[in-house]
Amino acid sequence: MNYHDYLQLDKVLNAQAPESEKKNLPAHDEMLFIVIHQAYELWFKQLHHEADSIAAIMNKPALNDNSPELQTVVHRLKRTITILQVLVHQIDIMETMTPMDFLDFRDMLRPASGFQSWQFKKLEAKLGLKFEHRHGQEYYTSQLREEHVSGIKQTEADKSLLQLVNAWLERMPLAPILSDDKNSFWQQYRAVYQSSLAEAEKDNLQPFDDLFMKETPSSDINQLSSTASRSALFIMLYRGYPLLQLPFQLLNCLLEIDEQLSSWRYRHMNMVHRMIGKRIGTGGSSGKDYLKAAADKHYIYKEIAQLNSFLIERRKLPELPTELEQRLGFVHQ
Numbered sequence: 001m002n003y004h005d006y007l008q009l010d011k012v013l014n015a016q017a018p019e020s021e022k023k024n025l026p027a028h029d030e031m032l033f034i035v036i037h038q039a040y041e042l043w044f045k046q047l048h049h050e051a052d053s054i055a056a057i058m059n060k061p062a063l064n065d066n067s068p069e070l071q072t073v074v075h076r077l078k079r080t081i082t083i084l085q086v087l088v089h090q091i092d093i094m095e096t097m098t099p100m101d102f103l104d105f106r107d108m109l110r111p112a113s114g115f116q117s118w119q120f121k122k123l124e125a126k127l128g129l130k131f132e133h134r135h136g137q138e139y140y141t142s143q144l145r146e147e148h149v150s151g152i153k154q155t156e157a158d159k160s161l162l163q164l165v166n167a168w169l170e171r172m173p174l175a176p177i178l179s180d181d182k183n184s185f186w187q188q189y190r191a192v193y194q195s196s197l198a199e200a201e202k203d204n205l206q207p208f209d210d211l212f213m214k215e216t217p218s219s220d221i222n223q224l225s226s227t228a229s230r231s232a233l234f235i236m237l238y239r240g241y242p243l244l245q246l247p248f249q250l251l252n253c254l255l256e257i258d259e260q261l262s263s264w265r266y267r268h269m270n271m272v273h274r275m276i277g278k279r280i281g282t283g284g285s286s287g288k289d290y291l292k293a294a295a296d297k298h299y300i301y302k303e304i305a306q307l308n309s310f311l312i313e314r315r316k317l318p319e320l321p322t323e324l325e326q327r328l329g330f331v332h333q
């Protein structure tokens with residue numbers, strides 16, 4: 001096997017065809033513009049590869065928190081985060097192109113735009129962004145080819161990572177114990193939470209009751225059910241116990257993914273503002289204003305982040321029944 005053949009470099013290195021060259025209107029930076037977008041698309045491909053493998057493991061009904069596979073899920077989520085960090089930094093390279101350099105070839109691209117990156121839209125959907133939560137709903141599909149729209153719609157219809165996490169949280173071995181014990185454990189917790197609220201926060205008790213004390217199933221709008229929310233809050237509170245360490249890391253990775261995606265969106269938006277000011281994008285959107293609205297709306301794991309509003313101080317945590325404490329150790333009795 002030869003390096004060149006193994007990597008199919010014939011295809012990869014011959015896949016850059018600047019429009020400016022074809023039109024004989026040289027624009028030096030168009031090569032950078034093409035290469036950087038291709039690099040992004042390759043990393044998006046890898047992110048799909050990781051997300052698919054994570055979903056396949058999470059979809060197994062037998063996955064429990066003692067299984068080695070949970071370690072694999074967390075490991076691949078961490079890799080996903082590292083790739084996203086690189087994607088944020090790649091904007092530094094894009095920003096070495098000045099607005100005047102971009103103007104040399106910008107009009108030759110219309111109406112192409114990163115907006116038509118179906119891999120990006122599909123990744124958002126795979127991670128858990130539902131159509132209902134998208135900014136400019138129909139607009140985003142109007143810019144895409146038919147086959148790409150149907151691919152994204154199919155992903156939106158499949159179980160997303162967030163839905164799989166919801167199901168995993170619901171079937172956690174802890175969930176039944178904690179629900180049986182609901183009258184004592186969650187009532188006790190509620191009382192401590194209530195006493196921790198400042199005068200101006202007293203209204204927080206209602207969302208606490210709505211989220212944890214009722215039996216609300218998940219839906220397309222609220223993707224975490226009350227059972228899953230209770231499990232997630234419990235994991236965050238008692239994450240020091242060995243059995244809860246990986247589950248905690250898993251939830252924390254999801255919040256990190258949201259943060260990295262958001263950093264990318266803000267850096268991309270600021271770069272766009274610097275590059276084209278208030279002009280519309282090559283894809284025809286309002287440009288910076290569209291990107292700002294999407295950045296504000298497209299947090300995927302906000303329901304998990306919001307659970308942090310319901311934490312209490314560590315020293316006030318209710319003591320766990322001995323039987324439960326033993327279950328959370330490395331050795332089950």
Ligand code: HEM
Binds near residue numbers: 281288291
């Ligand atoms: C000079 C550099 C760039 C400019 C001026 C720019 C501009 C824009 C604009 C204005 C939009 C909004 C849609 C439109 O009207 O076109 C957009 C969307 C987008 N761009 Fe860029 N972009 C640049 C570089 C990149 C790069 C390097 C990527 C990497 C893949 C990228 C990926 C995207 C994606 C994924 C969207 C859709 C975002 C969403 O819908 O939330 N862009 N871009």
